Amino acid sequence: xxxxxxxxxTAPELETLRGxxxxxxLENHLPPGDLMTFELxxxxxxxxxxxxxxxxxxxxxxxxxxxxNDGVVSLVCIDQGIAFNPLEKExxxxxxxxxxxxxxxxGIFLVEExxxxxxxxxxxxxxxxxxxxxxxxxx
Amino acid sequence: MNASIxxxxxxxxxxxxxxxxxxxxxxxxxxxxxxxxxxxxxxxPVVMDCNGLExxxxxxxxxxxxxxxxxxxxxxxxIVCSLTPSVKEVFDVSGFGRIIDVQADFATASAKITxx
Numbered sequence: 001x002x003x004x005x006x007x008x009x010t011a012p013e014l015e016t017l018r019g020x021x022x023x024x025x026l027e028n029h030l031p032p033g034d035l036m037t038f039e040l041x042x043x044x045x046x047x048x049x050x051x052x053x054x055x056x057x058x059x060x061x062x063x064x065x066x067x068x069n070d071g072v073v074s075l076v077c078i079d080q081g082i083a084f085n086p087l088e089k090e091x092x093x094x095x096x097x098x099x100x101x102x103x104x105x106x107g108i109f110l111v112e113e114x115x116x117x118x119x120x121x122x123x124x125x126x127x128x129x130x131x132x133x134x135x136x137x138x139x
Numbered sequence: 140m141n142a143s144i145x146x147x148x149x150x151x152x153x154x155x156x157x158x159x160x161x162x163x164x165x166x167x168x169x170x171x172x173x174x175x176x177x178x179x180x181x182x183x184p185v186v187m188d189c190n191g192l193e194x195x196x197x198x199x200x201x202x203x204x205x206x207x208x209x210x211x212x213x214x215x216x217x218i219v220c221s222l223t224p225s226v227k228e229v230f231d232v233s234g235f236g237r238i239i240d241v242q243a244d245f246a247t248a249s250a251k252i253t254x255x
Contacts, residue, residue, distance in 0.1 A: 014160075040194070043161060044196060047198070103201055103204060103205070106233055
């Protein structure tokens, strides 16, 4: 069963999506430790979309879809912005020294590291970022 | 989130608590910038005690990075301690544990300062 939440593409709406994510977690009795990981991923992806992706097309919305299948939670973020694949961005060098470490670019890197799978699709003039992770068994 | 800043005789202690997300990051950055500037002036090491920090995103990590750089530029030590498991995971994944001095708890962090 898939839960869908649609919000205006503005940063404060992260609160609404976070609420929906928390409710999904409670409803399905999922481990709290994994909730933090998904909250982080949601923040990174949503803020990325509202900061860059849809900034050229105001008044649009973002949809978050959540599903649980055999212990794997999938989160899909769909926006109506111009075609933008965040996975094509150059990843930061996590071995760089303190002085050389770039200030930005960490968000999507964290998403890719914390999720088991992340894929991008352009479909029906929308950007779809699919993320999934198997839940931990220890609570 | 909340943050308290304590100017002790031998160190500056910054204690953030709650959620350090994109929304909280800007005002926390301002607080930390001021605290580091003050520490540099009096050449006191800075300890960021994260015992009460439940959540950090990339926006929050940025505050740590900027703070560590400012401290280094001002020749004062910058130590982060008492990371909760979820915050520690984010530190580890991002490689911040290699560029920022992270200690297990406040006692270890202060011992490092007094021993140095």
